[in-house]
Amino acid sequence: MNNNNEVTLGAPLSGPVLALAQVPDPVFASGTLGEGIAIDPIDNCLVAPCAGEIIHLAHTLHAVTLRADNGAELLMHLGLDTVQLQGQGFTAQVQPGMRVSPGQPLLTFDMDQVAHRCTSLISLIVVTNGEHFCAERLAASHVNAGEPLLRIAARHGHAPRSVQVGEAVQGVAFVAHAGGLHARPAARLREIAKGFDCTAQLSYHGHLADIDSLMSVMALGVDEHAQVQVICRGPQREAALAALLQGLSTPIAGEQPIPVAVASTLSPLPALAAGLLAGICAAPGLASGPLVRLGSITLPADPGGHAPGEQQQALATALAAVTRSLEHTRAKARQRHDSTEEAIFAAHLALLHDPALNQAAEAAITKGSAASHAWSNAIDAQCQLLLDTGKPLLAERTNDLRDLGQQVVRELLGDCGRMPLPRGAIVVAREITPSDLLYLNSQGAAGLCMAAGGATSHVAILARAKALPCLVAMGEALLEQTLDGAVVLDADNGRLELTPDSHRLQQVSDQLAAHHARHQAQQAQAHAPAHTLDGTTIEVAANVAGAQDAALAHQAGADGVGLLRTEFLFADRHVAPDEEQQLAAYQAVLDAMGDNPVIIRTLDVGGDKQLDYLPLPPEANPALGLRGIRMARANPALFDQQLRALLRTRQPHRCRLLLPMVTEVDELLQIRQRLTELAGELGIDSPPQVGVMIEVPAAALLSAQLAEHADFLSIGTNDLSQYTLAMDRDHAGLAARVDALHPAVLALIAQACDGARQHGRWVGVCGALASDPLATPVLIGLGVRELSVSPPQVGEIKARVRSLDLAQCQRLARELLTLPGAGAVRRACEQYWPSAH
Numbered sequence: 001m002n003n004n005n006e007v008t009l010g011a012p013l014s015g016p017v018l019a020l021a022q023v024p025d026p027v028f029a030s031g032t033l034g035e036g037i038a039i040d041p042i043d044n045c046l047v048a049p050c051a052g053e054i055i056h057l058a059h060t061l062h063a064v065t066l067r068a069d070n071g072a073e074l075l076m077h078l079g080l081d082t083v084q085l086q087g088q089g090f091t092a093q094v095q096p097g098m099r100v101s102p103g104q105p106l107l108t109f110d111m112d113q114v115a116h117r118c119t120s121l122i123s124l125i126v127v128t129n130g131e132h133f134c135a136e137r138l139a140a141s142h143v144n145a146g147e148p149l150l151r152i153a154a155r156h157g158h159a160p161r162s163v164q165v166g167e168a169v170q171g172v173a174f175v176a177h178a179g180g181l182h183a184r185p186a187a188r189l190r191e192i193a194k195g196f197d198c199t200a201q202l203s204y205h206g207h208l209a210d211i212d213s214l215m216s217v218m219a220l221g222v223d224e225h226a227q228v229q230v231i232c233r234g235p236q237r238e239a240a241l242a243a244l245l246q247g248l249s250t251p252i253a254g255e256q257p258i259p260v261a262v263a264s265t266l267s268p269l270p271a272l273a274a275g276l277l278a279g280i281c282a283a284p285g286l287a288s289g290p291l292v293r294l295g296s297i298t299l300p301a302d303p304g305g306h307a308p309g310e311q312q313q314a315l316a317t318a319l320a321a322v323t324r325s326l327e328h329t330r331a332k333a334r335q336r337h338d339s340t341e342e343a344i345f346a347a348h349l350a351l352l353h354d355p356a357l358n359q360a361a362e363a364a365i366t367k368g369s370a371a372s373h374a375w376s377n378a379i380d381a382q383c384q385l386l387l388d389t390g391k392p393l394l395a396e397r398t399n400d401l402r403d404l405g406q407q408v409v410r411e412l413l414g415d416c417g418r419m420p421l422p423r424g425a426i427v428v429a430r431e432i433t434p435s436d437l438l439y440l441n442s443q444g445a446a447g448l449c450m451a452a453g454g455a456t457s458h459v460a461i462l463a464r465a466k467a468l469p470c471l472v473a474m475g476e477a478l479l480e481q482t483l484d485g486a487v488v489l490d491a492d493n494g495r496l497e498l499t500p501d502s503h504r505l506q507q508v509s510d511q512l513a514a515h516h517a518r519h520q521a522q523q524a525q526a527h528a529p530a531h532t533l534d535g536t537t538i539e540v541a542a543n544v545a546g547a548q549d550a551a552l553a554h555q556a557g558a559d560g561v562g563l564l565r566t567e568f569l570f571a572d573r574h575v576a577p578d579e580e581q582q583l584a585a586y587q588a589v590l591d592a593m594g595d596n597p598v599i600i601r602t603l604d605v606g607g608d609k610q611l612d613y614l615p616l617p618p619e620a621n622p623a624l625g626l627r628g629i630r631m632a633r634a635n636p637a638l639f640d641q642q643l644r645a646l647l648r649t650r651q652p653h654r655c656r657l658l659l660p661m662v663t664e665v666d667e668l669l670q671i672r673q674r675l676t677e678l679a680g681e682l683g684i685d686s687p688p689q690v691g692v693m694i695e696v697p698a699a700a701l702l703s704a705q706l707a708e709h710a711d712f713l714s715i716g717t718n719d720l721s722q723y724t725l726a727m728d729r730d731h732a733g734l735a736a737r738v739d740a741l742h743p744a745v746l747a748l749i750a751q752a753c754d755g756a757r758q759h760g761r762w763v764g765v766c767g768a769l770a771s772d773p774l775a776t777p778v779l780i781g782l783g784v785r786e787l788s789v790s791p792p793q794v795g796e797i798k799a800r801v802r803s804l805d806l807a808q809c810q811r812l813a814r815e816l817l818t819l820p821g822a823g824a825v826r827r828a829c830e831q832y833w834p835s836a837h
């Protein structure tokens, strides 16, 4: 290593240059692996960006790491998801330990083969020990190999972390990550370890690696399902060990989980006794109902000779329509904070625009194929490539491809509709696709059976998320069944009972009834107000994202809307809604809620919430930047428009305004004054009540001053936890620790309630803690009188309220504030109020 701390990197490849944030891979794009840059290569040889030593070469040859002479460790990763190719198409030109000079070839690759079989050829160069170095972009939008790309300079005063010594704890885990410990899972482990005060190492086949060093972990070459040992030292060694063992044995969100039993998608299970068909359980549960066969489109033979221009246009139009529909589905999932569904449909969008797929279709169109056949054949060819790998995980991605195939063909044939379905049907198909599943769920299907498919498919993940019992890999015999009469789908036991007698049908229906009894009992009471045992009324409202949710919430018995996140109302739009459109949307929510009050929060963009139609300047620290009410003050015209739309709703007295991210009284006073002025202009003499969100510690600490001027306070426990604990609410490695039941967060909630009480104001909670039944007695005990929960939980939370005694809640909740951490609070809650189970 030399003392010249700065080094200029030449481009390792030629091609368009992309910022990491533009890379369609969440781990790289988020910078988890480190700072860097991406190139979409147009050549097939990766060259050394500077002089240095090769310190790691992936055994799958898709990535190489070079240590530059200034100590910077540079990971060069060819393509996305290329680890799955297991080295096919790559040739190493160097070995670990070799010294290389700038421009020297490191890896060559077969562009066609790799491009056809991976998500994208976009390649990255990332500084993996970025805690010691920073990277500055030098290249514009396109580089040739060897041209200046990045300047890497040492960060000042940043000494490497010293290894702590002391008593060690250790444990073993089986690696659950598809493809083993390659770059992304290794990065995730490092992220987890960073959350604890300790040092952590991984031991595999007699070799030891610091988890801190991505390179060392990757160099271990740990395979999927391999057993590794984790060793932790330091004050938080026990907690770190538990988190790391869990991290190793839990697949990354978006990566496909590996079930205990993965079915081959091609070989069906043997049939059980007559009248029974066996399958692999992809989503548990029990259901009975009529068997309905789901059809798929079969294309007639293509005579060929079509005009390429027209067919290309038709394909482009169909692709655009499917893109819109997928974007819509993804945006809806985002609104519901359903990250699983969002990730699946984001992946579908990426697949739909896969260059290999589109190029294959276009090539066929150029030769005279119809767009429908060209597209369908391109899909089939891609599916075959995946099946040829012989890997079940890759074979299951064919279901996603076929789904896209069908959607585009449906658009091309002008057959957008699908067949209607009797409610409670058990749907049978060779394969059910993710978009089919959403449709079937909306039609009230009771269960799913697939002749093919696997338990790790996206459709299986969705089925679990929607609580739809689902069996897969049932074999072609499934498709030959006569379709009369009710069947029983016992997914827990992996069987479809084709000829259940009336006794069995009765038994199933009794079982289902018993299973739902508690839920139904709660629902039966859900429309009545919730009083504690001593008669204190707790309003149980719902968090909604729009009128449809509000209607569901009303049906579920919600006493009102406790939070309408207006930023999600128009999340899937590219153009800002005007005043009339906003008015219509707010009015629709009010109308859906009967006579109940509706709390409408003013736009809360910024931080983790971005809107296509309102691009915000990039910020170094978006969570601490221009978000919530700060954005409103920076865009007075936009805010006035929203206030006017709110004031113009019919029955504005039922509408309550909620201001996000308030930190001081002035922010509230200014909005109140503006609201009064606008109400005057519109001739409205009783403007709506105005509440303040308590979601930063400053607001909780100033609650008395805020309550003097606000009509109510509503605690946003999601952000309050983030800002109190200084832990990103979306940080995967810290997810288990961003717990709103932390005594420090509870102390702020107590303070907010005390401040509000001084001025006779009520306090609600609209963050996720309100939906946690374990927290209900704590919140009520601290003084909260309104809980805004997710609509399906209204009945459950009301039932919980009815089981509580206020005086006991008050006494015990205050005791919780003295406990040392969130874990202790949770244990105490389970002990004091065990009925949460």
Ligand code: PEP
Residues within 6 Å of the ligand: 563, 565, 604, 695, 715, 716, 717, 718, 719, 720, 766, 767, 768
């Ligand atoms: C919160 O922070 O708890 C809250 C309800 O607001 P959001 O989750 O929309 O930031």
Ligand code: MG
Residues within 6 Å of the ligand: 660, 695, 716, 718, 719
């Ligand atoms: Mg918030």
